[in-house]
Amino acid sequence: MENMGHGGKPIIERVMPKDVAIKRLAELRAAKAKEYDVRLQIATEILDIAYGFFTPLEGFMTKADVEAVCDKMTLADGTVWSIPIVFDISDEKLKASGIKKDDTVILTYTGNPLAIFDITDVFTIDKKDVALKVYGTTEEKHPGVKRTYNYRDKFLGGKITLLNPPKINPPFTEFWLTPLKMRERFKEKGWERIVNHQTRNVPHTGHEWLCKGAWLQTYGELPIEKPIVGVLVNAIIGEKRVGDYIDEAIILTHDKLRTAGYFGEHNHMTSCTLWDMRYAGPREAVFHACLRTNLGLTHHMFGRDHAGVGTYYGPYDAHRLLATVQDKINITPTYSMNWLYCPHCAEITNEGICDHKKEWQKFSGTLIRSIIMDGVKPPRLIFRPEVFDVIMECAEKYGSGSPFVTEEYLNKRTPVFTIEPLK
Numbered sequence: 506m507e508n509m510g511h512g513g514k515p516i517i518e519r520v521m522p523k524d525v526a527i528k529r530l531a532e533l534r535a536a537k538a539k540e541y542d543v544r545l546q547i548a549t550e551i552l553d554i555a556y557g558f559f560t561p562l563e564g565f566m567t568k569a570d571v572e573a574v575c576d577k578m579t580l581a582d583g584t585v586w587s588i589p590i591v592f593d594i595s596d597e598k599l600k601a602s603g604i605k606k607d608d609t610v611i612l613t614y615t616g617n618p619l620a621i622f623d624i625t626d627v628f629t630i631d632k633k634d635v636a637l638k639v640y641g642t643t644e645e646k647h648p649g650v651k652r653t654y655n656y657r658d659k660f661l662g663g664k665i666t667l668l669n670p671p672k673i674n675p676p677f678t679e680f681w682l683t684p685l686k687m688r689e690r691f692k693e694k695g696w697e698r699i700v701n702h703q704t705r706n707v708p709h710t711g712h713e714w715l716c717k718g719a720w721l722q723t724y725g726e727l728p729i730e731k732p733i734v735g736v737l738v739n740a741i742i743g744e745k746r747v748g749d750y751i752d753e754a755i756i757l758t759h760d761k762l763r764t765a766g767y768f769g770e771h772n773h774m775t776s777c778t779l780w781d782m783r784y785a786g787p788r789e790a791v792f793h794a795c796l797r798t799n800l801g802l803t804h805h806m807f808g809r810d811h812a813g814v815g816t817y818y819g820p821y822d823a824h825r826l827l828a829t830v831q832d833k834i835n836i837t838p839t840y841s842m843n844w845l846y847c848p849h850c851a852e853i854t855n856e857g858i859c860d861h862k863k864e865w866q867k868f869s870g871t872l873i874r875s876i877i878m879d880g881v882k883p884p885r886l887i888f889r890p891e892v893f894d895v896i897m898e899c900a901e902k903y904g905s906g907s908p909f910v911t912e913e914y915l916n917k918r919t920p921v922f923t924i925e926p927l928k
Contacts, residue, residue, distance in 0.1 A: 508688060510560035510799040511835065512584035516684050519555045519563065519666045526668040527927060530618055533611055539604055540611040541594075541622075548614040548924070549743065549779045550590055555620065555667035556683040558778060560799045565592035567662030568628035575638040578791065578830070585833045587791040588639060588783055591630075592622075595657040599627075604661070611668075618668050618927045626662035640785055642817055648746075649783040649814075671922035677742065680756050680777045681922075687737075687776065688801035694771070696735040698723050700804035700839055701797045703812070705741050705782065707750050707758040707877075707896055707908070709888055711844040711868040713767060714853045719806045720772060722839045732771040737802060742921055743781035749910045752777075752921065754899035758892045765891040776800075779921065786811070786818035787826035794827065794834045804837045843867065846886055853886065877908060 510516040521529060543551070553559050561584055566574070569581040571589045580586045594604070604610055610622045636643050636650040645651050673681045682690060691699055700723040702716050716736045724734045738759045742752050760775040762768050778796065783789055789812035797805050811823040827838055842856040845868060849861040859865070868887075876883045882893050900908040903918065 508685060508801075509835075510557060510684065511795040512561045513835070514561035514584075516557035516560050516799060518557055518683070518685065519664070520670065521666060521668055523927075526618075529621070530611065530668060530927060533609065533621070538609055538611050539602055540613055541598075541602055541604065542613045542616065543619070545614075545920075546744065546781055547592060547612075548619060549781070551612065551620050551665055551667065552671055552779060552922070554590070554665055556685075558684060558796060558799055559590060560684070562586075562590060564623070564664035565660075565662050566590050567626040568630070568660070569626075570662070571628075571630060571635070571660070575635055578788070585791065585830050586795065587788040588785060589635065591656070592661045593656040594659050594661060596659060598657075599659050612665070614924045617924045619924050620668055621666045622661070622663060623665075624661050624663040626660075628660050628662065629658070630656075630660060632656060639788055640783075640817070647784065647814065647817060649785050652781075652783065669924055669927045672925055673922050674919050676753055676757060677777055677921050680740075680760070680775055681779070682776050684799045684801065690774070691735070691801055694735060694774075695731070695733055697727065697733045698725075698803045699735045699737050699801065700806060701793075701800070701802045702736060702738045702806050703741065703793055703797075704738060704759065705750070705755065707754050708762060708892060709868050709873055710846075710853050710886060713762060713889070714844045714855075715806065715808065715841055716768075716773075718841060718844070718855065719804070719839045723804045734772065736768065736773050737800070738773070738775045739797065739800065740775070740777045741780050741782055742777045743779060745910045745915065747910050747912060747915075751899060751904045751908055751910055751914060751918075753903040754896055754908045757899055758895045761892050761895045762889065765889060767889060782812065784812060784814035786813035787823040790823035790827055791830060791834070794836050794838070798834060798836045802836060804839050806841055807838050808841045809843060874909075 508516045554562050566589055573579050573581045574586055574589050578587050606624055606627050608624050612620045612622050632653050633643050636653045640647055640649045700719045720736050740755050756777055763773040794805055807823055809820040824840055844855050846866045847854045847859045847861050849864045850859055896908050900906055905913050
């Protein structure tokens with residue numbers, strides 16, 4: 506069967522046709538169905554569930570699934586899954602809304618109809634226990650732990666069905682592709698293998714060569730008469746913190762590597778997935794493998810300290826955890842050492858290739874940020890000039906003069922997606 510996703514389950518879009526959705530919404534409202542307005546994180550995850558990004562999930566997790574994820578890194582049915590996907594609600598709002606088990610609830614976002622939620626479970630969790638098992642720590646300074654502690658009192662589990670598709674706003678419109686559309690695009694390109702680059706940064710030449718190295722690894726033994734392997738840059742677009750790169754700069758700079766010819770239409774694509782990073786390190790790496798399997802990818806790059814934060818995880822912990830489930834996930838990891846600049850070689854190289862260790866110049870985040878903040882175009886061996894130009898253009902157009910997230914950016918930015926009235 507085509508379009509098989511993670512766990513060998515088919516990717517099925519849980520999205521009602523517009524005319525059916527309008528009729529169903531009217532029926533529910535006539536029956537006095539309860540309505541509940543959700544925040545951005547929940548709205549985002551509703552879209553991810555409905556379009557199959559989170560296959561085999563059909564809705565928000567029940568208590569049995571959450572416990573299995575925490576204890577065994579699987580769903581209740583045994584499918585590998587590493588991070589809880591939950592719908593939280595405060596005791597106060599639960600009581601005020603009257604929502605209970607077996608209810609069919611209309612979910613809205615910014616006041617407009619979004620989805621139908623068929624609730625099959627109402628439960629509580631031990632947040633400290635979840636934090637320890639998923640993130641390996643109970644320290645609140647870990648952003649994933651902080652998110653867990655900030656969840657409301659109760660949790661609702663059950664299937665969701667999308668009533669109202671999102672309007673994806675520029676400049677993200679062309680880059681947000683559902684799993685089914687993504688797979689169609691791969692077929693059009695004739696790609697037999699596709700390797701994913703996970704990113705939340707603008708690309709310096711180290712990132713570029715990370716992708717090129719992974720492309721070579723992925724090509725392997727395949728014939729070279731025509732291009733049949735591609736790199737998919739799948740940028741994570743979600744909750745931002747002050748100091749992060751602005752989303753617009755991330756997506757447009759990666760695409761510029763293609764349009765400026767450092768890659769080409771034959772071997773490179775840029776896309777985005779809506780997801781709030783949990784910084785769960787090894788467990789997030791497993792989650793990324795599941796997610797990218799659903800996008801139709803065959804390979805996935807994993808570097809040092811993948812999706813980690815601070816010093817909570819070792820540099821290769823993600824690689825080790827992936828190895829324990831490799832026979833249960835349908836994607837091949839491509840592991841990479843750090844790419845860096847060697848002045849002796851006068852080129853970008855890799856820790857595993859070059860032996861001029863005393864001369865290595867690594868791409869530190871502090872160095873890259875200082876270069877960008879200076880606003881002076883650096884040598885092309887650090888940033889491609891076309892990429893640097895886009896960073897500066899995005900700063901002016903979207904970031905009020907800065908390519909980094911500020912409070913002003915958070916307050917004034919155009920949302921990535923909006924939900925319009927259903928009519």
